[in-house]
């Protein structure tokens with residue numbers, strides 16, 4: 383497998399302390415009538431998050447000094463921030479659908495504040511013959527207790543959210559990926575549970591063994607290493623690499639957790655190696 387630093391040497395440690403009182407317990411954002419981008423009905427839209435709110439909650443206070451801001455990263459912005467990327471995009475029913483079908487489950491698998499990492503613990507408790515020099519992988523037969531359909535649903539819901547709406551960073555900078563109109567629609571129907579997962583989708587799911595990745599999350603970005611229109615995001619130790627194409631790279635086809643018979647989930651040091659690199663924004 384190709385191996386190049388995932389993070390291109392960027393430090394991910396949480397450094398600054400900020401007063402977070404202005405973002406706790408404020409649900410006074412109100413409602414806004416509009417077209418829900420998932421079900422396409424005109425409804426009261428909720429303040430939808432690009433990344434699960436739980437990630438911000440878990441990131442806060444996980445540093446050495448307690449109450450620190452989550453370190454949110456994109457290709458162009460890398461700094462501790464309490465800013466949660468959100469906008470009026472989905473109705474309550476669709477938000478609930480996202481929670482129930484994937485997000486609640488995956489948030490139980492990511493690294494906790496105390497450093498416990500349930501997904502990695504579950505995988506490492508099993509033996510597997512699937513291994514390379516720097517990685518191991520676990521099939522669905524070896525780890526039937528992991529609900530891969532929920533993991534896939536969660537991952538696609540995040541990639542889709544990043545693709546169907548232009549989100550805004552604290553700096554005002556725009557945040558968006560482009561899966562293309564055709565695939566946006568295919569994924570939308572999958573997320574509504576009307577169709578199976580698009581057959582051209584590949585999704586690598588890896589539990590990262592390094593502490594940096596376990597304490598960090600970042601929003602979907604295009605792979606700057608090969609620019610093959612693959613997209614990745616990180617959620618406290620779980621790395622997702624998504625590509626939708628008729629011609630996936632061999633490793634993408636082989637290690638995909640979706641549209642493969644064995645549905646592998648990988649384990650590797652995401653800081654040291656990988657198939658992915660964030661842009662450095664320069």
Ligand SMILES: [Zn+2]
Pocket residue numbers: 418419420421422423472473474475476477
């Ligand atoms: Zn809806």
